[in-house]
Amino acid sequence: MRRDVRGGVAAGPPGPPTPKRPLTVLLSDRSPRERPTWGDRVSPRRRLLALVAFAVIVVATPREWLWAFAMYGAIVVALLAAVRVPPATIARRMLIEVPFVVFAVLLPFIATGPRVRVWEVSLSVEGLWGAWGLLVKATLAVLASIVLISTTEPRRIVLALEQLRLPRQLTVIAAFMVRYLDLIVAESARMGIARTSRGFLARSPGSWRVLAVGIGALFARSHGRGERIHLAMLARGYDASTGP
Numbered sequence: 001m002r003r004d005v006r007g008g009v010a011a012g013p014p015g016p017p018t019p020k021r022p023l024t025v026l027l028s029d030r031s032p033r034e035r036p037t038w039g040d041r042v043s044p045r046r047r048l049l050a051l052v053a054f055a056v057i058v059v060a061t062p063r064e065w066l067w068a069f070a071m072y073g074a075i076v077v078a079l080l081a082a083v084r085v086p087p088a089t090i091a092r093r094m095l096i097e098v099p100f101v102v103f104a105v106l107l108p109f110i111a112t113g114p115r116v117r118v119w120e121v122s123l124s125v126e127g128l129w130g131a132w133g134l135l136v137k138a139t140l141a142v143l144a145s146i147v148l149i150s151t152t153e154p155r156r157i158v159l160a161l162e163q164l165r166l167p168r169q170l171t172v173i174a175a176f177m178v179r180y181l182d183l184i185v186a187e188s189a190r191m192g193i194a195r196t197s198r199g200f201l202a203r204s205p206g207s208w209r210v211l212a213v214g215i216g217a218l219f220a221r222s223h224g225r226g227e228r229i230h231l232a233m234l235a236r237g238y239d240a241s242t243g244p
Contacts, residue, residue, distance in 0.1 A: 044152050044160040051148050055141045063133030069140070076143045085150045093146050100138040104131040154178045180229075184222050191218060 042050075054072075061068050080090065111127030148157070155178055162171045191214050200210060230238075 044156040045163050047148055047152055048157065048160045048164070051144055054144050058137050058140050058144075061137075063129055063136075069136050072140050076140060076147065079147045080143065080150075083147060083150050085146060089150075090143070090146060093149075094139075094142055097138055097142050100134060104134045107131040107134070176229075180225070183225075184218070187221065188218055 058069075058072055061072075107130045108123040108127035111124035111130060113124055113126040115122045115124050116128075117123070152160075155175075158171060158174045158178055161174065162168075195210070195214065200207070202211060
């Protein structure tokens with residue numbers, strides 16, 4: 001039995017199996033940017049490929065080629081200025097590089113080989129070169145990534161990954177992450193407001209316990225939501241091999 005467009009019931013064999021739907025179904029409720037940028041003339045897939053190619057070239061460049069890194073830096077800075085990314089946004093997004101900075105600072109002290117004294121401190125020459133190469137390459141890659149995410153919506157990046165024939169399961173996971181990340185962030189903000197309304201202020205290490213409990217509760221709620229969503233998808237015939 002199936003219902004026709006006029007609301008009646010017509011008898012007949014069942015229709016063909018539902019074909020695999022693109023990830024646009026998962027990401028269709030995310031509104032596009034209100035103001036297009038110059039980068040809209042370039043497809044997200046080409047932007048992503050350009051970022052990967054730039055990162056490979058930067059990593060493959062010998063650390064002694066200072067002129068090459070100066071040229072790369074000028075290109076990235078020009079792109080950041082063209083897309084008008086605020087300096088505060090750049091600084092906030094650069095925080096992801098902190099682990100690399102810490103490791104680079106330690107390299108001159110722990111590396112072996114010839115050493116040089118700088119301000120009465122013995123530093124490894126090889127460690128200094130290694131710290132320079134790590135910092136400049138990581139910084140350029142992060143800045144180039146900032147250019148991409150500042151000109152391309154997350155949903156369009158996920159769709160570009162699907163067009164590049166990445167494994168279906170990886171792109172579906174990324175699509176769900178993009179779709180539900182806003183919910184998790186909003187729930188975290190509500191938990192912060194609840195703590196503040198009860199007079200909580202994170203001013204001392206003693207407050208770490210409260211923050212840890214809040215993080216654990218947020219993880220438990222997110223995990224429970226994910227389980228419920230997965231069960232609902234299975235009830236509607238979801239197949240991991242074909243996507244949603």
